Amino acid sequence: MDLQLILDNLGSPPVLFFFLGMIAVWIKSDLEVPQPLPKFLSLYLLFSIGFSGGAELSHSGLTHDVVINLGLALIMSVIVPVYTFFILKKKLDVYNAGAIAATYGSISAVTFITAVSFLTDRGVEYGGYMIAAMALMESPAIIVGVILIRSYSKNGNDQENGTSGIFKEALTNGSVVMILGSLIIGILTGTEGEEALKPFTKDIFKGVLTFFLLDMGLLAARRIRALKKAGTFLTAFGIVVPIFNAIIGILVCHLLGVKEGDALLLTVLFASASYIAVPAAIRLAVPEANPGLYVPLSLAVTFPFNVILGIPIYYYCINWLAS
Amino acid sequence: MDLQLILDNLGSPPVLFFFLGMIAVWIKSDLEVPQPLPKFLSLYLLFSIGFSGGAELSHSGLTHDVVINLGLALIMSVIVPVYTFFILKKKLDVYNAGAIAATYGSISAVTFITAVSFLTDRGVEYGGYMIAAMALMESPAIIVGVILIRSYSKNGNDQENGTSGIFKEALTNGSVVMILGSLIIGILTGTEGEEALKPFTKDIFKGVLTFFLLDMGLLAARRIRALKKAGTFLTAFGIVVPIFNAIIGILVCHLLGVKEGDALLLTVLFASASYIAVPAAIRLAVPEANPGLYVPLSLAVTFPFNVILGIPIYYYCINWLAS
Amino acid sequence: MDLQLILDNLGSPPVLFFFLGMIAVWIKSDLEVPQPLPKFLSLYLLFSIGFSGGAELSHSGLTHDVVINLGLALIMSVIVPVYTFFILKKKLDVYNAGAIAATYGSISAVTFITAVSFLTDRGVEYGGYMIAAMALMESPAIIVGVILIRSYSKNGNDQENGTSGIFKEALTNGSVVMILGSLIIGILTGTEGEEALKPFTKDIFKGVLTFFLLDMGLLAARRIRALKKAGTFLTAFGIVVPIFNAIIGILVCHLLGVKEGDALLLTVLFASASYIAVPAAIRLAVPEANPGLYVPLSLAVTFPFNVILGIPIYYYCINWLAS
Amino acid sequence: MKFVKKIEIVTGSLQSKKITQLLEEHSISYTIINNVMGKGDSGYQDGDGLHEAFQNRYLLVACSEEQLNKIVEPLRKMLAKSGGMCLVTDAQWLMH
């Protein structure tokens, strides 16, 4: 069954178009999705997933599952950057260690959305509050990462941007505002709003996601070259840490009795790494860190790993534990 | 009932996303819909509303309502810039008075489209010829405004662009061509065309409008700062004049027995002000006028007022008079 | 019946919006679809047509029709550039003759897609493998054209880019990768994938095509001015050669018993000329050729001719021969 | 290398069309960068206005001194009306 799940996932349109993007780069095709369309498509995905999640929440209401899931999300987004920071510090300087740690403490919205699409295809339910969990996990890791860097770097205290500046930036970043805003509006407009926007937010959703993953494939493949500089240690890090975080997620969810769908999404949040919000914040807050390391690692290693193999494997493990 | 209508409108997805855009600017988020996507979305809205209006017309045929509505539209688009010009000239120089007058004589397509969506949500019918009324009202005010400026400014006659140049530009502006063109094509292709394009022009329409209003909220909020320079007089102008024009619209429609749906749309055309076509034409034809006044006034005062409060209030009044 | 087919086609939304675009340019309107949206829309069309074709193929399986159609496609994409090259060489230098020959040996994806939409509107079936035929015909003409130029130009052999470079570029161009990739993914995901993406790839397809043809009309009309320089010979060439190639297509399809739908698509491939892939490749490989000739010829003469008159006429002839 | 005059113009997108027309009339080559933002005497051109009327364009021209002399007066007049900036510098053209 394990293998079948992986094969099914490999054979799904989003993953196949991701491969197509990678292949296009490898055969040196001039295929590209011109800017700023990828940015627009990702805004659309956040809009749709947030709005649908909110509508979902307006039906189900808040249960005590919510508290557990949001609590877990928040705790992990603080723990992950701390433990990875100390691992990374053994091989890298403080700036790069903090930057990568922040990246892995945060999440990848597209990986999450792909997992949602994976669940929907299999008719598995999940709670609308998981969208809130995703939004909640975007930013804390940025703050934790920057605090770690400031504590361990020599001239950590003569930084111009106070920690409060970083706080504000982390909380007002565009994707967080988009997800949370859409979620709240989805709650407020409920079934009526959901029905009115359904053709836009639901019907064409999978198509847009598929098209977007083509661009992600192009992006990821272009970044792979940069990985040579990163070396074996970092490349291994980009696969081992997600697996490790996923195992934590799977076990904790099992112990707390989190339902199948929610468990997969939480696990994917733990296992994924940010390649938009965090890198952008770090680029400004920690110019000493090398974007040639933290961007390709999450984009060209962890993202493809999760989307291609991670999601079906995590799902298999969750079900295997449950049975 | 009044309050309920307003609350309903406040709780509709397009208005809520408009608020989200404004909030994003206020909390200094970096959320943005990258150019040229807003322009593309507005082209889509004109395309869809024009085409649907045309298809509608091809069913209903031309009734004598058409003559009344188009006549009213044309008359108001000439009267409004004239009377507002003389009010504005008391406080502003001729150039700015003319520029703002032109802005208020013309219309806002997005306000109109939001009103259409308001009617559709409530199952209220309106005539497809109202789209033609909208197209008809876009341009005349530009010409009236420029003529007023040339008549009252000292060196009015050494202008290089003759009035005929302004005429031509006013009539060939992109949004007029897009609406009228789509309307005519909608008439020509009738039910068959309508059916074929329905998923694109109708089903996803509300979603695109909602997404677009997010960007309008971002835009409007960014412009609000500029209003401080405009002062209280102009800010008050931006609310009082639309209300006054709306009252004229409501009364005239009542007297002439214009039907509920058409009456709302006509009132909204009277009450709304242009923030794309007219400002663009004025920027070129009257470089002496300050775009820091005429753009924010229509975009950051009148547009939000109409979309948030105006539409439901006007609709309430129309129904109240009718009953 | 001939005339009725033409009139029906003239009255279809895509063709009418194509006219609207042309009219907008003629009346000097500032209407435009801002870059890079046209490029995005054309990517969408290739994605959708490729994917749908693949899904179609996964149902029908490979029949011996496939071999005939793909064979014909390949043969014509080699023959056309050769014979047109020798005609063109009588009036033009080797570089321009080769460039235009390559353009006419290749195909126009949008013409093909418009023909698909024409068939769909009439409920006529066609084979999914025709998408493969289209992809197959994109590139060979580039290679043939460049080889012809190198053979007949004096300093043909001191070119830096070897023929192998041209080969590689021709085969990896973005649109070929997009169509073939989507086709293969469509085959792999079959009915299930088709269902999941239907709202995106099928339902809104005609609307997007219609919108895109508006931009094609704008483009074509802007290019028409350049035709004056091209002169009568080339303008006539741009209509006579497509008709001649179409006649070949119609006769060969009749002789080989190719079915109605496939025959139209094959004829349209023969008759159409490239205005994206080939011009781009030629611009780089043969800088001596004048893009002011080969672009407007295919874009402003052959493309409109095929879309407006060609498709219905070819379809009429195919049916007339068959009856 | 050849000595040339380099002209850089920034002005509103719509207004710039007259300038390119002037250059066309004198058969002078040029380069255009679109979607340019800026702040000048007439306030912000921030591209936010949903219309290119609220954007600038940047024009770059390399020409001989005679060509410059021919267009300098009409150019000055156009810019007096449209506003914007025009800088002239000496440069060397890498012959090819």
Added chain:
Amino acid sequence: MKFVKKIEIVTGSLQSKKITQLLEEHSISYTIINNVMGKGDSGYQDGDGLHEAFQNRYLLVACSEEQLNKIVEPLRKMLAKSGGMCLVTDAQWLMH
């Protein structure tokens, strides 16, 4: 014609905001080109990162020598932090 100093700055989009703020404070006009790519000491800025943090901005300023002198020190400090390039040339402003 009037002699002016022409300043050209290329730096990260996010960082450039402080520089335009500095120019605003000194009431100096400027021109902005967005979506600029490049390669420098801190690697590629290729716009591929789905965020403007990974793009540069190009700023063009024509000002008097006094204005330049007023901003040169804060500018230097900002660029020391943000990286990027700043070129100064002499130019002539076509008066209008």
Added chain:
Amino acid sequence: MKFVKKIEIVTGSLQSKKITQLLEEHSISYTIINNVMGKGDSGYQDGDGLHEAFQNRYLLVACSEEQLNKIVEPLRKMLAKSGGMCLVTDAQWLMH
């Protein structure tokens, strides 16, 4: 401030890739502006062709005179083939 050579190149988007490759080989930093339109000896590059083959790119390089000397010959050869413009000016680099 340090004296540098400023090189400005405008050529077709596709052709410009060879030039950035040349700069990479010599470890010279550069700035790229995409979507540049223009008119030159080989006609219009108006970006209308649905493909970047019909657009220009603008490259800006600040480098030392030695670096310039190293690349000037291959650059000249490339431009001879691809067409376009290459201007060289003296500039001062604001050290940071």
